[in-house]
Amino acid sequence: MVSKAACLLPLVGGVFGQLDAIPKGFQSDQWAWVSNEDPLLAAIPGAFNRTVFDAPSAANVTDxxxxxxxxxxxxxxxxxxxxxxxxxxGPNATVEQLQVLPFQVHEAPCYVKESSQLFFVEWGPPGGSENGRHDWQYLLDLKTNNLTRIKTDPPTWNVHGCVYRDGNMHVVTDGGPDETGYLAIIDPATLKRTTLLNNYFERPFISFNDIELDHEGNYYLTDSRSGFGRSLHPFNAPTQPTVYFVNGTNMRIKELAMLEGNANGITLSPDGKTLYVADTGASESKPARRNDQGPREMWAWDFATSSHGAKIPLLVNQRMLSRAIEYFYDGIRTSSNGLIFAAGGEVVDVIDPESGWTLGSIRVGGNGNDPVNIALGDHEMWIVGKGGVWHVKNIKERLSHTE
Known part of the structure; x- marks a missing residue:
C-alpha cells in the first residue's frame, strides 16, 4: 500500500513545498505524485492562473x-x-530523448518490430525545409540510433498518420501539390507505395489526419481540417471533419461520425468494441489561432450490433470520455489492457477507458518539447513531436496488443 505521507521538496524562499510520497523503489527525482488529498493543492493559497493550453506546473502562482x-x-x-x-x-521506466530535432511537428510514428525501425515524418508548415511540405520521411534505426531520410516509390507527400500491421505501414496523407489525401500501404523493405483509396464516391477528402486498424483489417480514418488549414494542398474543404470506416477487403467506405471541431487521433479498444477520437477543434485555421473555448474533447462511441450479434459500422452511445488537463490530445493509442495513451501539450497522458480519469502523465522535459503522436511496443513506447523523438522503456505493463 502506498503511503499518503507528504514528502518535503527543496527549500524555496524559506518554505517547503509538499507532494504525496511516492512508493518505495521509485526514484523521487523522476517521479511526482499529485493529488487533492494534499490541502495545499486542493485549495491553493494566494493568486494562481493558467490557460487551458498551459501545463499545470506552468501556472502563475504567488505561494x-x-x-x-x-x-x-x-x-x-x-x-x-x-x-x-x-x-x-513501474519503478524501472525511464524517458530518453533519442533525436533532437527542430521544434517542428513530427507525426505518424510506425514501429517496425522485425527490423527495429521507427518510421515518422516532419509535418506541415510553419518552419522546416520545403516550407513544411514533404515528399520524404524519416527512418530511425533503433539499434544504432541512425536517422535517415527516405522516399517511397512513388514519392508520398505529407504523411499524417501511420499504423504498422502484417508487414506493411498503413498510412494516410493530407495530399500534396497535385493530389488529394489518400489511404495507402508502404512496404518497409522496398519502400514501394500502393494507393488503396483516394475518394469518397468521387468526392475528395479534406486531409487525412490519423488511422487505426481492427483485427479484421478494416480501417478507421479521421479526415480533418489540419492539412487544409496549413495549405498543404490546393483543394477546398468539401465537408466537415469526418470519421470514416473502410472495409479492408473491398474498400467499401462509410461515414461514421462528423465533428464540428476537428477529427484528429483515433484508436480502438483491444476488443474492437469501442472507438475513441480526439477532437482538436480548439486549434483553428484560416485564420490560424488557438481558441480556449474550442473543442478539446476525447469522444468514445460503442459499435452497434446486428440482429445476429455481429459488430457493424454504426456508432452508438456517444460520450465525452475525457478532456485534456492541458492543451488537447493529438495522437492516441490503447494498450493491451485498454488504457488510453494520449499525446498532447507537454505530456502523454494515461487515461482509464471506463471512468475517463487521467491516471498520470509521461513528460519529455517541457521547454517547447511537445509530444504529438506515439507508437507502442511490448514494454516500451516511442514519442514523436516538437523537439524530436523520445523512448520510454522498461514499462511494467505490456502495451502492444497487436501481433
Whole structure:
C-alpha cells in the first residue's frame, strides 16, 4: 500500500513545498505524485492562473510552496494522479530523448518490430525545409540510433498518420501539390507505395489526419481540417471533419461520425468494441489561432450490433470520455489492457477507458518539447513531436496488443 505521507521538496524562499510520497523503489527525482488529498493543492493559497493550453506546473502562482511543487513536477519524467499509475509504469521506466530535432511537428510514428525501425515524418508548415511540405520521411534505426531520410516509390507527400500491421505501414496523407489525401500501404523493405483509396464516391477528402486498424483489417480514418488549414494542398474543404470506416477487403467506405471541431487521433479498444477520437477543434485555421473555448474533447462511441450479434459500422452511445488537463490530445493509442495513451501539450497522458480519469502523465522535459503522436511496443513506447523523438522503456505493463 502506498503511503499518503507528504514528502518535503527543496527549500524555496524559506518554505517547503509538499507532494504525496511516492512508493518505495521509485526514484523521487523522476517521479511526482499529485493529488487533492494534499490541502495545499486542493485549495491553493494566494493568486494562481493558467490557460487551458498551459501545463499545470506552468501556472502563475504567488505561494512559494506551490511554486516549489511546480518546480519539482517540471523536473520529473512521470507525474501520478492516481495510485494505479505506479503499477502501470513501474519503478524501472525511464524517458530518453533519442533525436533532437527542430521544434517542428513530427507525426505518424510506425514501429517496425522485425527490423527495429521507427518510421515518422516532419509535418506541415510553419518552419522546416520545403516550407513544411514533404515528399520524404524519416527512418530511425533503433539499434544504432541512425536517422535517415527516405522516399517511397512513388514519392508520398505529407504523411499524417501511420499504423504498422502484417508487414506493411498503413498510412494516410493530407495530399500534396497535385493530389488529394489518400489511404495507402508502404512496404518497409522496398519502400514501394500502393494507393488503396483516394475518394469518397468521387468526392475528395479534406486531409487525412490519423488511422487505426481492427483485427479484421478494416480501417478507421479521421479526415480533418489540419492539412487544409496549413495549405498543404490546393483543394477546398468539401465537408466537415469526418470519421470514416473502410472495409479492408473491398474498400467499401462509410461515414461514421462528423465533428464540428476537428477529427484528429483515433484508436480502438483491444476488443474492437469501442472507438475513441480526439477532437482538436480548439486549434483553428484560416485564420490560424488557438481558441480556449474550442473543442478539446476525447469522444468514445460503442459499435452497434446486428440482429445476429455481429459488430457493424454504426456508432452508438456517444460520450465525452475525457478532456485534456492541458492543451488537447493529438495522437492516441490503447494498450493491451485498454488504457488510453494520449499525446498532447507537454505530456502523454494515461487515461482509464471506463471512468475517463487521467491516471498520470509521461513528460519529455517541457521547454517547447511537445509530444504529438506515439507508437507502442511490448514494454516500451516511442514519442514523436516538437523537439524530436523520445523512448520510454522498461514499462511494467505490456502495451502492444497487436501481433
Amino acid at each position: 512559494q510552496r506551490v511554486a516549489s511543487v511546480n518546480d519539482h513536477i517540471q523536473q520529473s519524467s512521470f507525474v501520478a494522479y492516481d495510485q494505479r499509475f505506479f503499477d502501470v509504469i
